[in-house]
Amino acid sequence: MTIYRAPFRPANWNALVNRSPLRSYSLSHSCALASSQAAELFEYTSGRWIYNEPRRLSERHLAFNVDELKEAVATSVNRPTSDIKSFRKIAEGGFNRVFDISMKDGSFILARLPYPSTLPRRLAVASEVATLAFIRAHGIPTPRVLGYSVEDNAVGSEYILMEKLPGRPIGDAWFDLSEQERIKVLIQIVQLETKLFMMDLPASGSIYYARDLPPSTPKIDIPGSDIGLCIGPYAALRWWFGERGDLDIDRGPHYNSRRVLQTHAEKELAWIRAYGRPHLPFERAYRETFDYKKQDPEEHAKSLRDYIRLVPHLVPTSSRLNLPVLRHPDLQPNNIFVSEDLSITGLIDWQHALVLPTFLTAGMPNSFQHYHDEESMSFVPPRLPDDCDSMDEDERASAREQFRRRHVHFFYLGLTQRFNEPHWHALEQETDLLKRRIFSDAGSPWEGVNTPLQMDLIQVSQNWSKLAPVQSDGTIPACPIVVSDQELQRIAALDESLREVDCEMERINGLLGVASDGWTTNEMFESAKEKAGLIKEEGLAAVGDDPWLKEMTDKHWPFDDCDEIE
Template sequence: MIRKFASRLTRRESIPSPSNGPSSTKVSRSRSVHTGWNTDPDLFRYTRGRFVSNEAHEMAIRQVNFNMNELAKRVAESVGSTLTQCARVEKFPDGMFNKAFLFTMQDGTQVVGKIPNPNAGRAYYTTASEVATMDFVRNHLGTPAPRVLDWSSKATENPVGAEYIIMEMVTGVQLKTIWPRLDIRERFEVAKSISRYQKAWMSTLFTQYGSLYYLSDLDYTNPIMHRFAVGPSTGREFLDDGRIVMEFDRGPWNSVEQYKLAVGRREIACVQNMSHLPQSPLSLYGPGTYNPSRSKKIASLRNYLRVVKYLLPVDKSISSAFLWHPDLHSENIFVHPERPSEVLGIIDWQSSEIMPLFDHARQPYFLDYNGPSMTGLDPPVFPENFDQLDPAEQAAAQSLYLKMSLSALYRRFTCATNERLFRAMEFRQTPSFEMMLFAQNILVDGEALYRSRMLELEDEWSTLPGVQAAGNPPIPFHFSAGEANAIEEDAAGAIKAMELMQSLRQSLGNLWPEKGVVSPGQYDEVKTLLDQAKAEIVGPLAHSEKDRMAWEKSWPYHG
């Protein structure tokens, strides 16, 4: 039971973010008056949707004020034109972390300009690393990343007034536009193409963990391949949920153990120093469920620090450091419209990291599979009771079977052509990996179930390969009978909180605000439904005015 819900807590890593980069869908705004682009406020703010919780803050961290006229001038110069030859500026639909614009010259040349939002990452490092990464994967790893024409990672030292990247427009169409009409054979061909790029990314082994930069953009010298070096991580885990402004070790790290220890220490630093803990996106906490606790979060993480070296894989080859694309979903992959297995571009390299292979080895998001965990090479089994299901259940079962089949094909192809990556994929299904993955987001949620897993670990300890390889040392912590009872009680409350959130999500169906965002036209309806659901959920759990007030305070969907 605990593992079932623990996997839900860690599933956060497999939910793709809305696209951070250019999209080929309809742009939201254009203006063709030369040097008049600064007058349109929609170019600088988030317009793709509305937030059902803490909207003023969410909008503020996605507002960027800069000089669009100066950006247009630099775009024109990057292709040998002048500002007066820039015929049109169009805004792509907002990503969660960036704004992207399509600039069209009078001769038809099209160029993309990208501006990071304040929530995209730390100033300077985010843009500097993204540019170096695109250069490296394009010119050293043979990946069709966009070619950068001009860029600046220093907002105060350029007339645009913001960090920016100007790059070539990627050709082809987004994979998402044609994926629904592809049969399983065609989808598998796309998966094989991406798998080949993954193998190419494994052709360069790094000696440190972090993110990639030009050597000239770092204060120290530890070069790789002459112009490049590994520096602080720009990964989203080191930025999201308020971590962006906190002080902790961001790397680079010289070993996988250093890196994994830094993850635990990062979470402790944030738990200790944040004025308010982030709201969980997976649980509804309040009277009658579990009460999130800083002290229990820190206790969980200290136990993690004690055991992490025993959780690392015995197979050192899958701990090796590689550079990887962070978000292989169908909006970030551009393909030939008639030959979809021909990948023409992979965009959005922001937040790329050099991490252990086993951290990279998740199934690509574009395969659109979020069902039961799959191990080994056996094909999925079609439901034996298929004929007894009603039409809706049959459609759901058939859809799941097809997605499982595609996932199985990808796994078999990876095993045959990139066996090292397959071994890393298999390690991700072990209790050792589960315990590492579970710990890396305890700032936000999960300490109750993590402590329960630690309780179970006492019985499993001697079976862990890392423990056996170390000569079977004793487990470095112990829970008393009283502590064990309290942990199980907390876990039961945490599971109830997750079930409440699941119930809330199901009650809204297709109107559920994924990542807290809804379309502007649905905002009022969704807010009304959330208020109604709150009354239905909180009513049976609030046994006093004090309980009701506590639920009112903890309810996540306020304005």
């Protein structure tokens, strides 16, 4: 399946914690920061982008009243502001900026402020705060919220004030753990996930305090909650990306799986009707595959309508697979805090968390799965090659990394089978991986590429006998969609071409030392820019003498500044 790299998936803030030094400010000498110091608190300083940097920086610009934030922090712990010893920025990423506030008694408080561009406004913060309260009450270690605001306030920004967790994010150390150390961490992760799967939730959506939702907003009370928790609208970014926040549409909560499946596509259809127009694929590297032609959103709308025709047949007949479950939205090493002995002390970053039916929320976290490897998919115990020690250094490193990925995949599955039977039951369903993929692709904001959803539709039609529920008379209903051989060959060729582009882009990004959106460290920025320029020279030279192709290659080069809405 083509890797989908949309711009609404910015880097997780915590992944950037240790990437660059951030200034610390002592507040004992003054109640206010110098303007130059305050400016640095308001700007993104943890890295650079080799293209469209002004736009990325503008998205992350956040001005706020520092003194009022200090007052809110002090109030949250019943202290005077004079007890604040220092105030420093420790992390920033695609959604939030995080500050560490130390008190004179040695305690620490974290203040997390979302950027003005972080969506959905108010709901993202409100949902995360309520989600943290809900899961803490069920034994999941998370930061305790000391205070928050989702309304207009004197700080000039929404914010969450939290306790600082003990321990440290496991981060890059994850890749250096021994086999037994990895297993120790995985056991704890699976056991915590088991608690999530056992929680009683009434519907799909996101978790809120009822007081934080407007009276007219649909909501469903969570049984047994004595602090006013409820299920409300989905807080996932895809529901609010671009102009989607302006649409008058059904965003949940939903009691039944059919509505969950259907509304994701209805949202995109509503957006296409209101705002859709032909445009080039957002990923400039894809544009050559489409002959540099603008793509018609009506083609995607047709695929969405085909998906909706399939929805009734995608809902499992088993009630167990339809039970609502909350999962961590981004369970990866930088969001897992551990002590020195690798005991998990907390899971952070629950922003945009969703409650979904079990068959849709099941699946291995991206950081642990190795689905593209045949041996991993076969659930075979991993082992290093017999000749590993005789390999050259690069081959040995590659073999060890392959083993590590297989090891994590195998033991996550094995431990899930042992400790988390509801999740294992869902993972055992042969076709649910395809159901989750088509659900995701049908709900992803359209940005000029329809191929992933088209390939899903083809795979559903090809696996119809396994997907379709058997009727009372023992027969299987006919597949509601038909894909001609000619259309199948066309879409498969496009998909293969886009796969090749993804592989090439991954290779080039690795050479440059940049992320898929062009982000790199401050230290590597100049080198990455220089390398990108050299690669462009080589690319233009390789085009040959065709003036049109050379013009298109130059105009749509993936590592140059560009208009992101074409």
